[in-house]
Amino acid sequence: MLESLEHLTPAQIVEELDKYIIGQKDAKRNVAIALRNRWRRMNADESIRREIVPNNILMIGATGVGKTEIARRLAKIADAPFTKVEASKFTEVGYVGRDVESMVRDLVEQSVNMVKAAKKEEVKQKAAEVVEDIILDALIPPIQSRGSAPVSFSSDTNTMPDTDYELNERTREKFREKIRNGELEDRKIEIRVQQSALPGVGVMGPGMDEASMMNIQEMISGMMPKKTKKRKVTIAEARKILLEEEAAKLIDMDEVKEEAIFKAENAGVIFIDEIDKVASSSKKSGGPDVSREGVQRDLLPIVEGSAVNTKYGVINTDHILFIAAGAFHVAKPSDLIPELQGRFPIRVELQSLTKEDFYQILKFPKNALTKQYVALLAAEEVELTFADEALDEIASIAFEVNAEVENIGARRLHTVMSRLLNEILFDVPDKIGANAKILVTREMVLDRLSDMVRNRDLSQYIL
Known part of the structure; x- marks a missing residue:
């Protein structure tokens, strides 16, 4: 464990x-x-x-x-x-x-x-195989009987003619390959899915504690028969829905609880x-x-x-x-x-954060705010970079605002960065198109954030 x-x-x-x-x-x-x-x-x-x-x-x-x-x-x-x-x-x-x-x-x-x-991850492969069969059954329903009459006979060959069952199986295998290769992802099929759980049950009378209420809801839910409904979805959606259901069936909930x-x-x-x-x-x-x-x-x-x-x-x-x-x-x-x-x-x-701490918080952590904004704009194919002097200035302003107003620690950086980059975020992609390169410089930081320090009434910047 x-x-x-x-x-x-x-x-x-x-x-x-x-x-x-x-x-x-x-x-x-x-x-x-x-x-x-x-x-x-x-x-x-x-x-x-x-x-x-x-x-x-x-x-x-x-x-x-x-x-x-x-x-x-x-x-x-x-x-x-x-x-x-x-x-x-x-x-x-x-x-x-x-x-x-x-x-x-x-x-x-x-x-x-x-x-x-x-546990679901452990049974994922097995569940995927079951789901594949369900999707295949929806596309090409299997023929149960092996005793169907021949559909063709050739006097030129000594081979036995194909039955409906054998043709059906061959067709199913072809479609199985197509499913595995992702060729039919947008094809719509009809599947049966479990209906969502019952809405919360209200109890009239004296107040009950959370545990008792949850147990009653669980008990009522367990007593009710599980209902299913038909849904017409794409194969890609069906796989997602059915994989969750089939994986849940394969795991032992008593073992999970323990x-x-x-x-x-x-x-x-x-x-x-x-x-x-x-x-x-x-x-x-x-x-x-x-x-x-x-x-x-x-x-x-x-x-x-x-x-x-x-x-x-x-x-x-x-x-x-x-x-x-x-x-x-x-x-x-x-x-x-x-x-x-x-x-x-x-x-x-824990120590209060210094200006140097703010600079490091902007530059080094895996989840640094600067890296988050770079990733957001990369989704629009815009390359955003920060000059070291710019980071130093942002840190300095955040530290100064914390000292002047209320010290909210590193959360102040969210306010400062949002104020700095809002105009760019608004202009992409209408005015700033794909493949653009934006460098945040010290001058840009001073131009857009200087009023935060000058303005003594900074209530609008407090989170």
Whole structure:
């Protein structure tokens, strides 16, 4: 299950994170250790394995410095189920709002989808063969009987005449070749497909929790007979629709559920953002802080380790890795209730981004904004390039705007780049045609963005 981590040392994990995230060395090192510890636990002596609990991490840093991205990339590296929640969306039990257990159910759902996708990939070849036969049957229906009368007889040869069955089989083989060669992709055929699931079921009466509602819907859906309907589609569309259906039939859902629960329990990552919003900034005895403390107390058993009921079965949260994050501008980590503080023993403070960080963010990551815009315009056969001085100027302006208005970290680059390139994006392809080459220079950046710095009322540029 965690074999992918066997060949990833903490240093290699940091190296992978470096491809997408600039700076924040401490945070990367800590999450890399936490990830490697998961593999170490699974390979530890069985007598102590269950006693080794993950060291949950509390990330402290302003918005846009890379907290969420670090957690999300970490889960991708580990091929682990990942879910992000915002603590401020939860309310204390008994009040209207999301139930804290829903984040565990979301994680299990994610895990089931991941395992199901992997299993479908395993049976893809077998499903493709079944689909090919279904498409062939729609084009040339097979003849069941082998005893059909001869359709022709030649006195010049000693060979037995062909039956309807043999002719049909030969025709089918010819069409099978055409299907495989992609010659009939636009031909329309009629196929039977399963009708979409029933719409959500409403229940009148006292409110029900999410788990109970999902179980009732699943039960009603399972009791209803599966209906099919006829659809006339092209062979290319039919292949896509039928491949999904046939692959689903070939996988064992009980096995998927079992594997998904195991994966969520032992490799799952839950990222709790805005944890500072439920921290009490003062020790009042009443007011909104009471509800905030209630949310913390509801989160506590989940983070400590408890059994949560999901529609796929019971999941234990003892070994799920929890990463909490918050800006902590008003509240402090010490304002969290002591029990919850104790469940996040690793504290990491992320640094605010400098002008040099902005320059590197624009230039080096695999998913850099500049590379995204280059790819967008390449789709129109327009070549976009950025001069180094231009990147330096964009970084400088983004840093300055963050300092002047509100520091939203790297997200400011989205605003700046959009402002810089909007005119070009609008003019392609009407005024700027295919094969055009556009070089973004420092002069162009200054010309289009200088007013962002000059204008003190920058509210329109705040995301």
